[in-house]
Amino acid sequence: MDIALARTFLAIVDTGSFLRASERLHVTQTSVSARVRTMEEQLGQPLFVRNKAGAALLPAGERFLPHARTLVQVWERARQQVAVPSGSRAVLALGCEISLWQPLLPRWMTWMRSHAPELALRTAVSAPRELLDQVAAGVLDIAIVYAPQQRPGLRVELLIEEKLVMVSTDASVRSPRAADYVNVDWGPEFEQQHGLAFPALSNAPVRAGLGPMGLEYILGAGGTGYFRQEVVSAHIEAGRLYRVPGAPEFLYPAYAVYAAHAAPAALESALAGLRQCADGERHTEAASAAVETLGKKPRRAAGKS
Structure with missing residues (x-):
């Protein structure tokens, strides 16, 4: 299959519209429609249904989606290796x-x-x-x-057998308080163990989807949370952060x-x-x-x- 066809398919999926896909690809909407027809002929199945809201994937399109991504990725890899x-x-x-x-x-x-x-x-x-x-x-x-x-x-x-450790900007903290706690999303395994150890902190008012984001937040605004030991070690040595005594450690390999x-x-x-x-x-x-x-x-x- 022509890589341009796969790129067109993914552009429609990403934008939800033939029109917006044509704008992204810098081609006419007629060209986008023609490419979709070519793909559907080659695959023997309709891929999209068009409506007032734009374009939605049909079951065959859902099945083709991961293969289209792989086609584009492999092409990019081949292009890099050749060049x-x-x-x-x-x-x-x-x-x-x-x-x-x-x-x-x-x-x-x-x-x-x-x-x-x-x-x-x-x-x-x-x-x-x-x-x-x-x-x-x-x-x-x-x-x-x-x-x-x-x-x-x-x-x-x-x-690396990394560990997540609880640190705070306040040296006096012995028990974390939900009001100034940052609940970092370290994945489902951590969340399960953390919930058992600190059920009251699961609904803390601040939640960070990334460790670096949560760390930057508490360094600027103050607070407590779990972070990778190797990352916070320099802050601990500099006196910007303090280990919370007695807090459990969690593995993060x-x-x-x-x-x-x-x-x-x-x-x-x-x-x-x-x-x-x-x-x-x-x-x-x-x-x-x-x-x-x-x-x-x-x-x-x-x-x-």
Whole structure:
């Protein structure tokens, strides 16, 4: 199928209208209609029903939707691989879940440019399901996600055993208050465990869909919430945030997911960099924990052994 047809199909789905799709694609509405007729002839099924509200998918269109996305994604991947930048021998594409990219992704990019400069890098940040779909389709070489679903043909490797810890801008907080608590969406597993530990905080007035967003909020407005230990460690050491004593910790591991049939040379370089950068994060967490422990130990009186 012509990639232009698949792009046209997706534009109609995204905009909900043949007219708006034509505006997005910079073609006439007649051209959009002609492309849809061509697709329907090739597939042997009607894809859309048009009404006053625009265009809606028919059952055949719903079934075709994931395949259309894969067609476009694979084409983009092929285009990137063919158009390898001058001086590079291959392109390596890595995607990271939104709440996991910082600081792992910038560290990995720096490591790769130093240790594997012959590889051109393509990075993306997206939702976990989309990342796994792109790995399965060959659009991405590796995806970094939390709690990935097992899929045939994909391999999963544990990178970081990250923890979520409760911190506050108020050093006196011993028990979190709903009024100044930020409930961060760290996924269904965290939400279930968090709800059991803090049922009164489930309906806190402030809810953040992303960890970085919630962290920026409490650093500016004050408050309490759960965040990745590696991310907040510098703020704790600087005295901007404080660990809430006795608050439970929750695991938030990061996994590397890649295709079992992926090209071994570039993949091994990328995985080696991820392992090294992840190991650096573990050392940072250990150092932060040691600093925090030392801070709690009573100081010896001057002049005494």
